[in-house]
Every structure is written in structure tokens, then in C-alpha cells.
Amino acid sequence: MQRKDRRKETNFLESRRRFILLSILALGGAFTAKYFPSLFKEYSNGLTPIDEIYVVQIGGTPDINLDEWRLEITGEVENPLLLTYEDLIKMPVTQVVETLECVSDPTFLRANIIWTGIKLSYLLQQAKVKPTAVKLIFYGADGYVSDLPLKYLNDQMIVAYLLDGMQIPKVHGFPARVVIPGWWGYKHVKWVTKIEVSNDPNFLGYWESLGYPDVAIIPNYKPPELNNNG
Numbered sequence: 001m002q003r004k005d006r007r008k009e010t011n012f013l014e015s016r017r018r019f020i021l022l023s024i025l026a027l028g029g030a031f032t033a034k035y036f037p038s039l040f041k042e043y044s045n046g047l048t049p050i051d052e053i054y055v056v057q058i059g060g061t062p063d064i065n066l067d068e069w070r071l072e073i074t075g076e077v078e079n080p081l082l083l084t085y086e087d088l089i090k091m092p093v094t095q096v097v098e099t100l101e102c103v104s105d106p107t108f109l110r111a112n113i114i115w116t117g118i119k120l121s122y123l124l125q126q127a128k129v130k131p132t133a134v135k136l137i138f139y140g141a142d143g144y145v146s147d148l149p150l151k152y153l154n155d156q157m158i159v160a161y162l163l164d165g166m167q168i169p170k171v172h173g174f175p176a177r178v179v180i181p182g183w184w185g186y187k188h189v190k191w192v193t194k195i196e197v198s199n200d201p202n203f204l205g206y207w208e209s210l211g212y213p214d215v216a217i218i219p220n221y222k223p224p225e226l227n228n229n230g
């Protein structure tokens with residue numbers, strides 16, 4: 001066997017093993033969801049209790065000092081911004097309700113959340129985006145990065161600073177994170193410190209460059225329905 005073929009075969013075996021493993025995990029999740037629905041804790045109002053919200057991240061949780069934290073908006077803009085937390089919370093506020101879902105196991109790794117924050121479109125308007133812009137690149141304080149092709153931007157997409165009306169818990173992105181409703185969790189950059197407006201259509205974030213879709217729209221996504229009196 002040629003060396004090249006052998007390498008191909010190893011890759012094939014590895015990807016098959018990974019596929020089987022993922023399938024078992026997915027089936028396990030579906031089975032448990034069907035027969036043990038109480039494992040999916042939701043308040044009667046439809047929200048997930050905050051301490052039940054799943055945590056997925058590539059490393060540790062960064063310690064962020066609110067006085068030192070800044071959100072930088074830079075790149076293809078006429079008017080770069082360097083915002084403090086105070087600056088951010090003075091801006092026009094928006095609420096969105098979403099089911100946050102991790103692509104690796106959307107049966108278990110999901111949570112119904114109300115986010116409060118600033119529209120990305122508002123921030124970009126303030127920064128005066130140049131016509132050359134094609135992507136937003138979001139940087140987290142832990143070194144994580146994700147991106148959003150600009151043509152998909154809508155008014156549901158925000159930089160959130162409250163989760164269910166409270167300061168975002170540290171593990172979920174304090175003091176602020178990106179929220180892209182209806183897109184997989186990996187687009188929701190926690191501990192965001194920088195938004196770079198880019199003219200590079202080929203830029204890919206951490207998971208995107210490992211082969212996960214850049215346009216990460218969740219198939220058949222529906223936002224959660226909340227009961228007002230819950």
C-alpha cells in the first residue's frame with residue numbers, strides 16, 4: 001500500500017470512529033429526552049433555571065475586572081469605538097428570547113434564555129462601517145474567536161450584558177457576550193472584548209476553521225414560547 005493511501009485509510013477510520021461516537025451520543029440524548037423529560041428543567045414560564053444552563057468552552061473562565069474591561073469596535077470603520085461597560089449600558093436596549101444550543105449535542109446542551117443588550121446594527125452604525133466590510137469577527141478574552149458574514153446581520157443579533165434580567169454569570173460571558181439567535185452556540189462569543197469589521201470574506205473563527213459551518217443557522221429553529229405569568 002502506498003503511504004498516501006495508508007494515510008487516507010487512517011483518516012477514514014478516524015472519521016468513521018468519530019461519526020459512530022457522535023451517533024451514539026446523539027441517540028442517547030434523544031432516548032433520554034423521550035423517556036426522562038424531567039431532566040430538561042424549565043421553569044413554568046419556559047426559561048431554563050440559570051444554574052442549569054449548560055457550559056461549553058474551549059478553556060477556562062477568564063476573570064474580568066469591569067473597570068478595566070473595554071469593548072473595541074475596529075477595522076473597516078470610519079469611527080472606531082472603545083466602549084466601557086457604562087457606555088454600553090447607556091445605549092438603546094433590546095431584549096431577545098432564544099434557545100441557545102450547542103451543535104455537539106442540541107438535545108442536552110440547550111437553554112431558554114432572555115438576553116438584554118445592544119443591537120450589533122446599532123454599534124456598527126455608531127462606528128460608521130465602510131462599504132468594504134463583509135464580516136464581523138468577535139474576539140473573547142479567553143482567545144476564542146468566531147465570525148458572522150455581514151449579509152446575515154439582523155436586529156435580533158446583539159451584544160448582551162444581562163441574562164434573564166441579571167448580570168451575566170461569569171461562566172456565561174460576564175460582562176458581555178455576543179448573541180446570534182437561531183445560530184449555533186459557537187457564534188455566541190462569551191467575554192467579548194473586540195468586534196473587528198473585516199473586508200476578508202475568507203476569515204474563519206475557531207470552530208469554523210475546524211470545519212463547522214460559517215453560516216451556522218440551526219435547522220428548524222424556533223424561539224421558545226414563554227408564559228407571561230410564569
Ligand SMILES: Nc1nc2c(c(=O)[nH]1)N[C@H]1C(S)=C(S)[C@@H](COP(=O)(O)O)O[C@H]1N2
Nearest residue numbers: 054055056057058102140144185188189190
Ligand atoms: N469566549 C468563548 N465563547 C464561546 C465559547 C468559548 O469557548 N469561548 N464556546 C462557544 C460554544 S461552542 C457554545 S455552545 C456556547 C456555550 O455557551 P454557554 O457556556 O453560556 O452555554 O458558547 C460559545 N462561546
Ligand SMILES: [Mo]
Nearest residue numbers: 102103185186
Ligand atoms: Mo458549542
